[in-house]
Amino acid sequence: MKWTARLLALAALAVPMAFADTDTDTNTDKTPKPDKDGKYWIYSDDISASFIAYGASVSNFMVKDRYGIERDIVAGFDNASYYSEDKQHPHFGGVPGRYANRIKNSTFEIDGVKYNIRPNENPTEANPEGVNTLHGGPDGWDWRNFTVVSHTNHSITFSFVDPDGKEGFPGEVASIITYALNGRGWDLKMVAEATTKKTPIMLSSHTYWNLDGFANNETNQIFNHTLHMPYAGMRVGVDNILIPTGELLPNKNGSVNDFWSKPKQIGASWGDEELKGNCGFNCTGYDNCYINNRGALGPYDWRKQGPVTTLSSDWSGIQLDVYTNQDAFQMYSCSGQSGSVALKKTQGVEGGKFPRTIARYGCVVLEVQDYIDGVNHPEWMRSSKQIYEPGGDPYVLQAKYRFSLKER
Numbered sequence: 001m002k003w004t005a006r007l008l009a010l011a012a013l014a015v016p017m018a019f020a021d022t023d024t025d026t027n028t029d030k031t032p033k034p035d036k037d038g039k040y041w042i043y044s045d046d047i048s049a050s051f052i053a054y055g056a057s058v059s060n061f062m063v064k065d066r067y068g069i070e071r072d073i074v075a076g077f078d079n080a081s082y083y084s085e086d087k088q089h090p091h092f093g094g095v096p097g098r099y100a101n102r103i104k105n106s107t108f109e110i111d112g113v114k115y116n117i118r119p120n121e122n123p124t125e126a127n128p129e130g131v132n133t134l135h136g137g138p139d140g141w142d143w144r145n146f147t148v149v150s151h152t153n154h155s156i157t158f159s160f161v162d163p164d165g166k167e168g169f170p171g172e173v174a175s176i177i178t179y180a181l182n183g184r185g186w187d188l189k190m191v192a193e194a195t196t197k198k199t200p201i202m203l204s205s206h207t208y209w210n211l212d213g214f215a216n217n218e219t220n221q222i223f224n225h226t227l228h229m230p231y232a233g234m235r236v237g238v239d240n241i242l243i244p245t246g247e248l249l250p251n252k253n254g255s256v257n258d259f260w261s262k263p264k265q266i267g268a269s270w271g272d273e274e275l276k277g278n279c280g281f282n283c284t285g286y287d288n289c290y291i292n293n294r295g296a297l298g299p300y301d302w303r304k305q306g307p308v309t310t311l312s313s314d315w316s317g318i319q320l321d322v323y324t325n326q327d328a329f330q331m332y333s334c335s336g337q338s339g340s341v342a343l344k345k346t347q348g349v350e351g352g353k354f355p356r357t358i359a360r361y362g363c364v365v366l367e368v369q370d371y372i373d374g375v376n377h378p379e380w381m382r383s384s385k386q387i388y389e390p391g392g393d394p395y396v397l398q399a400k401y402r403f404s405l406k407e408r
Contacts, residue, residue, distance in 0.1 A: 032151035038080025040151050044181030047403060052080040055094025055142030056158040056177045058207055060346060061186075066317030066405050071213030072346035073318065075363055084143075088341060091206040094142025095190065096135035098162050098173055099386075100204040101289070101330060101372040103133040104243045108375040110170070110198050110387060117168030122241045132243055135206070137167035142206065146177065155180035164196055171197025171390075184404065190397040198389040203397050204369040208334065210362060211313040211320065214347040218315065220354040221361040222333060223267025228310040229259040229331075231297075232290035236328070236372055240281035244373040248291065248380075257288065263310065266333060266364060285333040285361065289372045292327050303400065309366055317405045322366060324399040327385070330367040337362055368399045 034040050039050035039059050050060040059076040076092045077083055083092070106119040119130035120138040135142065146158035158177040164170065175192035190203045211225060218224070235257055237247030251257040256269040256278060266286070269275050279287035292308045294300045307321035309329065322329075339357045348356045374382035388395050 032148040032156075034080065037078060040148060040156050042151075042156055042179070042181050043153055044185075045183050047181055047184060047186070049179070049181060049186065051156050051158075051179060052083065053145045053148055053158065054080060054083040055091075055144070056146040056160070057083065057093035057095070057142065058179070058205070059093060060344070061207075062346070063318055063403050065213075066408075071211070071215065071316055071318065072344060073209060073211050073213050075208035075210070075341070075358055076344060078344050086341075090208070090336070090341065091135060091142050093205075093207050095146075095177055095203055096206050096367075097141035097175070097201070097203050098136050098167075098169055098192075099133075099200045099202045099375070100135055100206075100367065100369050101202070102243055104373050104376050105131065106133040106168075108200065110200075115168060115170055132241065133167075136169075139167060141203075149176075154182070169199055171195070171199040173199060173201060175203075184402060186401040186403075188397070188399045188401075191394050192388075193394040194388040194390055194392070196390060198387060200375045200386055201388050201395040202370050202374075202386055203395070204330075204367040205399070206365060206367055208358075208363040208365050209311060209320065210364075211311065211318040212316045214343050214358065214362065215349050215352075216313075216315050217349060217352055217354075220359040221267070222364045223265060223270060223361065224313060224315060225364060226263050226265050226310075226312045226314070227259050227331070227364075228263035229290055229308065230306065231292045231294050231308055232260045233293055234291040236289040236291070238280075238288075240277065242280045242287060244289075244371075244377065246377055246379070251290070257286075257290075259290075263312075279333070279335055283335055285335040286364075287330070287332045287335065289328050289330050289369075291371070292324075292329065295327075302398070307402075308368075311364065311366065312406050314406065317408075319404045319406045321402045321404070322368065322399065323402070324368040324397075326368040326370060326397060326399070328369055328371050330365065330369060330372065332365040332367070334358070334361055334363040334365065336360075368397065 041050045048062045061074040118137040121130045121134040123130045146160045150157040160175045162173040164172045172195045178189045180187045237245045237249045256275045279285045302325045309322040312319040337358045337360050341358045343356045370385045374386045
């Protein structure tokens with residue numbers, strides 16, 4: 001097929017970021033195979049993780065806490081088949097695409113041509129399917145199966161081809177997603193290329209974190225986690241359905257959105273009047289796109305300058321540092337969880353004081369990405385980061401999630 005050569009070329013691009021694995025394959029016949037639950041496992045020093053073909057999703061992430069107890073610190077389901085069956089589909093661990101986050105009015109223009117894509121959020125009587133598009137539409141990438149093209153002890157690579165016109169997006173896109181565990185780090189590389197027409201591309205990893213493994217016997221919410229975003233002095237301004245207004249707002253020192261001036265607990269501002277509506281109409285919490293304004297400080301190497309985000313828990317002692325080449329990220333405090341999604345068998349406490357479900361505010365999502373709805377805001381100058389054409393440079397997202405234990 002015409003995209004086979006494209007995928008091979010993209011796969012070659014994905015290898016240099018320390019993803020090449022010299023170990024022999026875990027499967028003697030060299031065919032990638034999942035375990036009995038449909039999951040592909042990879043391993044490194046004191047950490048292991050499983051992935052599934054559905055949405056190229058991370059399904060388990062096992063890290064030892066300060067007491068040597070292994071914690072599964074990401075939300076998901078026990079069996080790969082549940083992801084396509086569960087009607088809530090909260091995007092657990094998947095790759096949203098072909099355009100992550102929201103697109104206003106489900107429209108955008110490229111070279112004077114207006115495109116109408118499928119809406120899937122905020123339905124009204126006049127627009128029963130919705131008034132905007134979230135994460136690529138009702139059949140976005142994390143609703144579809146990727147192909148496993150390589151699987152070793154330390155890494156896994158998925159491929160995916162999104163056809164021209166799917167969900168209304170112009171042109172075909174070929175993509176390679178590679179995950180690897182190295183030492184105490186999780187490396188991600190997402191490469192995508194427009195093969196036939198100019199089109200928007202913006203991907204992310206939609207992983208739901210709880211560094212206590214949902215096993216904290218003192219709280220089942222995320223408020224005890226400490227967050228530090230040292231470059232996030234600004235955020236994208238949004239209306240009451242979280243659509244960007246075009247404003248880039250300051251996160252003033254001491255405000256509810258100030259996580260840059262010093263580390264603070266996610267729940268530190270609960271009860272503050274300013275937090276009401278911060279994540280949309282009648283919503284208290286966080287669902288905001290913060291800007292990684294490193295460029296204002298001069299040239300930088302994203303791998304070395306320092307993490308754009310640090311998340312930690314005093315209870316488990318686990319600390320997560322996020323490094324990325326992306327210029328923004330969405331922080332979401334799981335206000336949409338209702339306690340109806342069951343924990344995995346690797347999580348929680350049997351017979352504990354809390355139900356074995358994910359509570360409202362029981363997790364936090366940190367989505368590395370570019371400015372949301374940048375396709376509709378040319379004044380932000382994001383076109384080179386979000387619009388791609390055949391024969392041009394491919395879209396490349398890189399990130400490293402590094403795990404450590406906090407000092408007491």
